[in-house]
Amino acid sequence: MGPGATFTATAANALDQGATVTFTAVGVATVDGHHTFSAEARTDTYEVDTADNRASVTATVTPAADIQITLTTDDVIAVTGDVGTVTATVTNNGPSTAADPTMTVTLPAGLRVPPGAVISAPPGWTVTVGPADGSVQTVTLTSDHVLRSTASESIDIPAKAMATGPWYVRAIVESTTYDRIPANNEYQLRLPVAARADLALSVDTTNAPRSQGASGSLSVALTNLGVDPADGTVVTIGLPAGVALAAPPQPPTGWVVAVAAQTVILTSTGEVRPGPATVFALAVRGVAPTAPQAVVSAGVTAATADPVNANNTATGPVTVRPVSDSGQPGPGPDIGVPDPTMILPTADMAVTVTKPRPVRSGGSGVLTVAVANNGPNDAGTPRATAVLPAEIHWSAPRVAPAGWTVTFAGRTVTFTAASPMVVGRTVSFAIPFDTAPAGAYAITATVESATDDPEAANNAARASLSVGPIAEVSVLVDAHSAPHVPGSAGSVAVTVADAGPDDAEAPVFTVTLPAGLLRSGPVTPPPGWTITDNGRRITIRSSRMTAGSAATVGIAVQAGSAGVHAVTATARSNTLDTRPADNRDRELVTVAAAPITGGGGATALPLTGVAVTGLGWLAVGLLTAGFALRAAAGRPRRRSAS
The missing domain is CATH 2.60.40.1530 (ntegrin, alpha v. Chain A, domain 4)
Incomplete structure (x- = not known):
């Protein structure tokens, strides 16, 4: 029936005195406002009073909307210091327009709107950014117009990760119009922000020995320029041929040291916090003339994310000259003294870590580390080391390729070859692991050999592992x-x-x-x-x-x-x-x-x-x-x- 239509009900039998019959009409309100219903009763029997044969009632229909809010991110906010975008979208699912909508987005303590950032609001909306001096920061958007049924409005909010997470961004939307489904007026977005460090190295060879048989010292300084402490830090110092340790290295407090041929490996037992530099001093001596352009190389890796890789390596020049028959440093080759122009064998060892596929919390996966000898000579006693973060654990089987041995020590696994690695060969190591809590983790690997390596930049690699729901x-x-x-x-x-x-x-x-x-x-x-x-x-x-x-x-x-x-x-x-x-x-x-x-x-x-x-x-x-x-x-x- 259309507007103004009527329906008639006729009794098949007489209506007894005192009897009552009720008719019920059911409908769906689609238009708000005041609506009047009227009814009339009549009979063929004579009535003494017809004044009560008509009746009417007025119903008031209130506008009803269904406003919904959602949050999304551009996936840029991964580690502390990252700046990305959180997008808040409000939608009116109807059926009525929503008057005076208001969105409130609450950033937790670990996220902040960057100072000076501009938030562009849709037409008709006003943005208010709250102060950032409390545990949370709010961004409020108010509108001076209605949000029509099925319409959506979105706003991009720049956000900077200030500390490690996870952090939860919350949003709520309100309107002066009645909301028939309030359950979708709130939304929560999880951001798993990982720690961010910035480890920087420098090498000082000012006091290194300058002649064969002379003693001296060199130092490597490590500084964390980042905002978070670095966990699982390993510093590797490579001495060139012609320079040897004069005494066992004495590591600073909180570090352990291991020596393999011309390499000194220092591993932190705790965190490397931002602040003053940690200095590693080595007593060394000149044992033979060095090759032209010889350097002391240093590299650092950590389980904590370090987006600035350029300062993770450093070198310092060193020159050891031959000694003449008189026992004084000489300018060139003498009888019985090595020729300083002799080119020593070198082997460019390189390591790569294949990014593991994401795994569920509590699941398992396989880490693949590959080492290669890019030449031009065979590499003596090559060794590859991989370090897992504290939340990830090695799992059986622990199998090494033929000709290699494997050892596990805490979160570190080391593969060592029993014989030199020929030029052009690549060896891969498959390392099974078990995961624990959800999050983003960094896995690091290094490679070294007893042969001088002219390219230290590719001796360390890292890959990230994501753990969580899939x-x-x-x-x-x-x-x-x-x-x-x-x-x-x-x-x-x-x-x-x-x-x-x-x-x-x-x-x-x-x-x-x-x-x-x-x-x-x-x-x-x-x-x-x-x-x-x-x-x-x-x-x-x-x-x-x-x-x-x-x-x-x-x-x-x-x-x-x-x-x-x-x-x-x-x-x-x-x-x-x-x-x-x-x-x-x-x-x-x-x-x-x-x-x-x-x-x-x-x-x-x-x-x-x-x-x-x-x-x-x-x-x-x-x-x-x-x-x-x-x-x-x-x-x-x-x-x-x-």
Whole structure:
């Protein structure tokens, strides 16, 4: 029934004296305001009083909206000191407009809006940034207009990681309009911020010996210029041929020392905190003339992230001259004295650490360390060392390649070769490990040999390991219903899925249409998802995607110009993903200048109109055009070459 319509109920039998009959009409309020219902009763029997045969009642319908807020990040904020972006998005799921919406984003103590940063608010919104002198900092956005049904507004908030996490950003949205689903008015975003150090080395060879048989000293200074203490720090000092230790090294307090041929390895038993430098002094002597341009090299590694790698190595020049027959330093070769112009054997040893795949907390994985001898000579007694952070543990089996032995000491594993490593050979070590708490961890490795190494920069390497929930998010483009003749209509479907084993936090998938395919209708997101529609670029977000689930969105398109056009889609989430290769898909659509025979022609868009009418105050109209949103269930993947 439409507005003003009536219905009549007629009794089949007489109504006994004193009897009462009740009629109930049920409807759905779609328009706010005051609505009046009226009723009339009559009978064929004579009535002495007809004044009470009519009655009416007025109902007041209050506007109701469903405002929802979500938080996403650009994944730049990984270690302390990083500056990235936190995006707050508010959406009105309707049915009424939301008046005077207000968003409040609360940054925890470990995150702050950088001083001087500018936050650009959408039109009609005002931004207020609270002081940063407390345990939290708030960013408040108020609007002087209404947020219409299905509309969304987003704001990017720059944030700097001030300390290690994890940290939780919280957001809340409010409106003066009644909110029928208050549960989605709040949102929390987790940022696992790792520690950040900046270890810097310097080498002082001012007092090094200058002639064969002379004694002297050299020193290496280590300074942490970062904001966090460094854990698992290892300093390696390499002496060139012709320079030897004159006495066992005496490490500073909190350090242990090991010596292997021309290499001194110092390992910290605690943290290296920011502040004054730690100096390692070595007593040395000249035992033979050094090669031209000889240097003392030093390198440092740590389990804590160190984004500034340029200062992790340092060198200092040293020259040991021969001694003449008179016992004095001589300018050149003498009888019985080594020729200072002699070129000593060198071997460029290099180490790499393959970034392990993300693993779940409490799970296990395999770390791969590879060492290579780039020549030009064989490397004597090569040794590779890997260091794990405290939260990660080595696991069995502990197997070394043929010709190598393996030893474990705490968080350090060492592989040593029994014979020289020939030029051009590469050896890989597979090291199984078990994980503990969720987080981001750094794994370091070093390589050395008894042969002089002319390139110390590649003697150390590091890789990061991510531990936490894993969601295998993938995206698939299906363009089999796309139009193939200019002017014809069709559709493109894009499916995002989470193969698990865990739920995907804040999943996002983006579809990009080529210029040759034109949009021909609106896009409706799957249930529980929100959409940002920028024409050819459509972004769809949700707060969580259940493991094993999938969602599909259809896009009505019309073929524009002839040619081969690519429809691309990407997907991501805030949860770890061990198979990022399937986070992107592309399918080609060929639009021919003439109709294509043998199938594959234009697909007409279904257009349905549904009119729903009710009581006098009920007026609902729904007109939808396009395509069905459906949960994808195991259809075969079709990918084009990309």
